[in-house]
Amino acid sequence: MIEDDLDLGRALQRALKAEEISCEWLRRCADAPRRFDGASYDCVLLDLSLPDGSGLDLLRRWRSAGIAIPIIVITARSALEDRLAGLDGGADDFVIKPFATEELVSRIRAVVRRTARQASEIWECGGLAIEPSRHRVTLDGQTLDLAPREYQLLVELAREPGCVVAKSSLAQRLEPLGDPLEFGAIEVHLSKLRRKIGAERIVTIRGVGYMLGT
Structure with missing residues (x-):
């Protein structure tokens, strides 16, 4: 601003x-x-x-x-x-x-x-449905209980489904005022997110970043 x-x-x-x-x-x-x-x-x-x-x-x-x-x-x-x-x-x-x-x-x-290449208020990716205005995520119609960091990670990955998002980019986006989040902390939150939405949905591109599968 x-x-x-x-x-x-x-x-x-x-x-x-x-x-x-x-x-x-x-x-x-x-x-x-x-x-x-x-x-x-x-x-x-x-x-x-x-x-x-x-x-x-x-x-x-x-x-x-x-x-x-x-x-x-x-x-x-x-x-x-x-x-x-x-x-x-x-x-x-x-x-x-x-x-x-x-x-x-x-x-x-x-x-x-x-x-973010999304045409509606509900972002759909496979069986996932994300409603940013309500901070709500469902998987195959069931509401998921995501921690704030898990939700933020999913939203950032869902902005460009099928595209690789660099670790450095995620670190910058996930912390207010641009103070980067440690890569180790990102991996911990991603591990928890994978358990809730299915490990196969988030692909790791070694040495680069992560991708939300479509």
Whole structure:
């Protein structure tokens, strides 16, 4: 999240944390990453009016550099030309302040779902069905009792079923604010997850990472 308003930034961090969404908060264009490695973030919330520059210019630079991370503009600018400039500049969504945090969370889920190649609220993979909005997983119709880390691991693997997810990527995604989780801890959680969904569903690619079978 790149937002200079202190009250709004704090409120959004609390709201996102309540939805189990980890959020790193920056307040200036100068603090924003020049590039994204594709592992650290699933979405960017971007204000247009920042103290040291234009969020729109930042958005255009990212898109010109080929950065495809989902970006949701959050701004008080409600004029049609501002909305068109944001969307034409590469934003995936445009939310006008003030907004309900519930709506913003829903929009975050929607753009992340599209990026995750999932067309509906329920992600299906074989007999597994994952409902991120409800933090619910079923296997052949039976609800699974997953620990938070087990659930998070499954969701990250399910974003790209049939594709290998690197260990380093999982480590980065599973800890708030980008502090990596130890590989040994990931293997422990994966072992427990395998016992609950079936060991054959998660394939280990030695020296690289893991893949959720389709």
